[in-house]
Amino acid sequence: MVRPPCCDKEGVKKGPWTPEEDITLVSYIQEHGPGNWRAVPAKTGLQRCSKSCRLRWTNYLRPGIKRGNFTDQEEKLIIHLQALLGNRWAAIASYLPERTDNDIKNYWNTHLKKKLRQDGSLDCPAGPTGQRSASKGQWEKRLQTDINLAKQALSEALSFDPKSDKLLSNTTTTTSSNGENCNATPTSPFFALTTDNISKLLEQWNNKGSNSNSGSSSIETESSGSGSNSIMSPQPIDSVGLGLDYCGPELSMLESWLLDESVDQDQGELYDMSLDFGVQF
DNA sequence: AACTCAGGCAACCGCGACGGG
DNA sequence: ACCCGTCGCGGTTGCCTGAGT
Numbered sequence: 639m640v641r642p643p644c645c646d647k648e649g650v651k652k653g654p655w656t657p658e659e660d661i662t663l664v665s666y667i668q669e670h671g672p673g674n675w676r677a678v679p680a681k682t683g684l685q686r687c688s689k690s691c692r693l694r695w696t697n698y699l700r701p702g703i704k705r706g707n708f709t710d711q712e713e714k715l716i717i718h719l720q721a722l723l724g725n726r727w728a729a730i731a732s733y734l735p736e737r738t739d740n741d742i743k744n745y746w747n748t749h750l751k752k753k754l755r756q757d758g759s760l761d762c763p764a765g766p767t768g769q770r771s772a773s774k775g776q777w778e779k780r781l782q783t784d785i786n787l788a789k790q791a792l793s794e795a796l797s798f799d800p801k802s803d804k805l806l807s808n809t810t811t812t813t814s815s816n817g818e819n820c821n822a823t824p825t826s827p828f829f830a831l832t833t834d835n836i837s838k839l840l841e842q843w844n845n846k847g848s849n850s851n852s853g854s855s856s857i858e859t860e861s862s863g864s865g866s867n868s869i870m871s872p873q874p875i876d877s878v879g880l881g882l883d884y885c886g887p888e889l890s891m892l893e894s895w896l897l898d899e900s901v902d903q904d905q906g907e908l909y910d911m912s913l914d915f916g917v918q919f
Numbered sequence: 920a921a922c923t924c925a926g927g928c929a930a931c932c933g934c935g936a937c938g939g940g
Numbered sequence: 941a942c943c944c945g946t947c948g949c950g951g952t953t954g955c956c957t958g959a960g961t
Contacts, residue, residue, distance in 0.1 A: 689946095697929075740929075
């Protein structure tokens with residue numbers, strides 16, 4: 639059975655989004671929250687398929703997306719998570735809540751691949767899938783190496799340096815792609831600033847948000863009317879005043895394991911630090 | 920100034936997973 | 941248990957822009 643493409647209908651627009659379409663989509667999501675993408679084109683009158691709407695929101699319009707250059711720490715984290723997880727960009731993106739999986743994927747394909755190749759550290763397809771041909775012993779050996787590298791990178795990437803790492807400083811609460819609360823640097827280039835209209839629209843949104851969430855500013859979402867979408871309900875985690883809100887998902891078995899191992903290897907400071915950030919294991 | 924080419928990025932496509940009926 | 945609709949993800953494409961000639 640061949641499934642027809644979802645966007646194969648007549649009258650479904652493709653290609654770059656216009657500022658007007660962005661405004662329409664943002665307005666709708668502001669009112670109803672993200673989700674039920676199937677209904678979005680019908681309810682908004684947008685000549686776009688549901689997938690296109692979702693993609694536009696998650697990759698471009700969603701609050702909290704940080705655009706622009708990747709920091710060294712982000713880069714390190716991506717490199718080693720890629721070594722560990724392979725091309726599971728969504729999983730990798732969950733560690734970088736301000737970046738979209740598409741952004742990370744693009745950055746990997748356009749910058750890091752090249753860089754690693756030049757360094758000679760990308761001599762074979764990265765990730766577990768690229769190592770299937772190796773003998774089991776070799777594969778395990780390499781996997782262990784990758785794991786160790788990933789642990790080290792995670793440790794480095796989570797090291798808090800307020801001077802050098804803007805990612806971790808002076809953050810503002812907003813939301814991540816997975817619906818968890820996260821932060822955007824107020825100074826970072828904002829999303830969808832293609833027109834003043836969008837800027838104004840979002841400003842209004844923010845103002846409305848600040849009415850219901852005291853102490854917040856700049857880019858920030860508000861609770862949706864229904865309250866059914868957690869993505870619209872900022873809940874800052876930062877309780878220690880470090881200026882860092884860990885906004886990714888709760889640490890998975892992977893991180894727990896990595897961090898446990900780090901402790902075993904006399905890297906207890908990472909564990910301590912993570913506790914400082916209010917991260918639960 | 921005009922043209923070519925390569926890089927970067929937004930968007931699309933297709934497949935698999937998942938949940939409801 | 942099965943079917944169908946929807947969503948999410950990863951791979952790929954194609955357009956735009958800036959650098960080089």
